[in-house]
Amino acid sequence: MDRIRDSGHSMPSLTPRIGCDLAEVSAVSESLNVFGERYLSRVYTAAERDQSGETAERLAVRFAAKEAVLKVLRNTSGITFQQIEIVNDSYGAPQVHLTKTARKVADDQRLGPIAISVSHERGFALATAIAISNDLEHPEGD
Amino acid sequence: MSNNTYEDRLAIREALKQFGRLNKPVAELTDDSDLFGAGFTSHATVNVMLAIEDALDIEFPDELLNRSTFVSIEALAGAIQLSRGQQ
Secondary structure, eight states: OOOBBTTTTTTTEEEEEEEEEEEEEEHHHHHHHTTTHHHHHHOOHHHHHHTTTTOOHHHHHHHHHHHHHHHHHHHOTTOGGGGEEEEEOTTOOEEEEHHHHHHHHHHHHBBBOOEEEEEETTEEEEEEEEEEEEEOOTTTEE | OOOHHHHHHHHHHHHHHHHHOSSSSSSOOOTTTTTTTOOOHHHHHHHHHHEEEEEEEEOOOGGGGGGGSSOOOHHHHHHHHHHHHOO
């Protein structure tokens, strides 16, 4: 996307960001079997646990979505998995809710709402996240 | 609680062996080997982290939960030391 220039002043640069991730359902099953509550409480929010029924397949979808969002955020230092919540709206469509450090990182980069799409089949969960960054950048040469 | 870096590295290697899902034997990795290059996935980092916490009776603080913490055995050993400093 071309940067808009105006007499050398800094102008908004609308840049698309995209991230994707693939998660193995068997890996999530292993985590549930071995670490149980510790795994669930470190990675998923109460709403995610409730909506997923804590089944491996539905949790794997949410894990892939969290990772896809992390790739969109880029600066992931200090962001925990729980700060990226993936919940379904009343139509069943997945939505991203950011909190704490994740929210701040998104705001600092002037990221717009993050849209996600998820799918799962044959033991794998897939997620793609996309957002537009409205970051203020200096024209080249500044 | 262990504060021995040799024991830490043994615990890291054992956690990687059990939960790392790497595409090569852990014994073939040096402390500086790139774990993600050896097939380490983001989900596997969670299991390895939990296994290390169990083995060494520590808890990784939130600020260490990023990719750079899990990039190598050396990096994980450093994160363990930092975790102890915050307990």
